[in-house]
Amino acid sequence: MTSWLIAVLMFSLGIYCLLPRVWIRSKPLLALVLVTIVSVIPIWQGFSIIDFLRGGFGDLSILSLSLLLLGTAARLGAPEVLGAEQKKWLMLSVVVIALPFYAATMGLAYLDPYRWGYTFQLALALLPVTLLAVWWRVWWLAISLTLAVFLWGNGAILESTNLWDYVLDPLLVIYALGYLLCYGAARGWSLIKRTG
Structure with a gap:
């Protein structure tokens, strides 16, 4: 269960960082929450987008998680590190x-x-x-x-x-x-x- 929650965090941050800035400019935190919710909703035979991404690519690395956290923080208004x-x-x-x-x-x-x-x-x-x-x-x-x-x-x-x-x-x-x-x-x- 812990590895699935970490995968949800990682892939949700990844999808969020790939969204065009125009879509998330006014409410970036709301966009992040919506991406996370949509990514865990089952879309086909009980599997969510996260399950398909995890099945295709495996878990993301800690280095990827660090980069995704930095990218998400920058999109939420933090200075670029x-x-x-x-x-x-x-x-x-x-x-x-x-x-x-x-x-x-x-x-x-x-x-x-x-x-x-x-x-x-x-x-x-x-x-x-x-x-x-x-x-x-x-x-x-x-x-x-x-x-x-x-x-x-x-x-x-x-x-x-x-x-x-x-x-x-x-x-x-x-x-x-x-x-x-x-x-x-x-x-x-x-x-x-x-x-x-």
């Missing part, structure tokens, strides 16, 4: 970290990084990344990674026992790729306009 430069480097890091997983899944590599998530050594390997996040003052990333390792160690939230499922998920990787493609296209277009 994540700068454009930090977001670019985070999305690039997500894609670079995810590459070995998808290469192994498609049979392009003999290395299986997913199996490392079942051992505590991966948690120790994330420690330098967390320390670098503290050094660069990317507090939300440091907190997200620490929380992911803590929740994984206690088996508290997600159904998975693999640490990678607490750090990465397919929707985060798809979002990161989309963000980087848009960022690169915008940079390329600005260079064309400057030189032309």
Whole structure:
């Protein structure tokens, strides 16, 4: 039940963050409540939108939850915490970290990084990344990674026992790729306009 409630929170925040700002400008909190209610109403054979999303993509990671909470807070009027430069480097890091997983899944590599998530050594390997996040003052990333390792160690939230499922998920990787493609296209277009 706890993992289903966390999934409702995560996917409702995700749907809310994808809504056009025009739709939620006047009453953002009401829009968030309505999205949550609509997402849990059974629509086909007793399954809700959340059930279909969870069945198709699995649970979202703690890093995704952190980004969704930051995005929701910004839409509700809080100041932006994540700068454009930090977001670019985070999305690039997500894609670079995810590459070995998808290469192994498609049979392009003999290395299986997913199996490392079942051992505590991966948690120790994330420690330098967390320390670098503290050094660069990317507090939300440091907190997200620490929380992911803590929740994984206690088996508290997600159904998975693999640490990678607490750090990465397919929707985060798809979002990161989309963000980087848009960022690169915008940079390329600005260079064309400057030189032309």
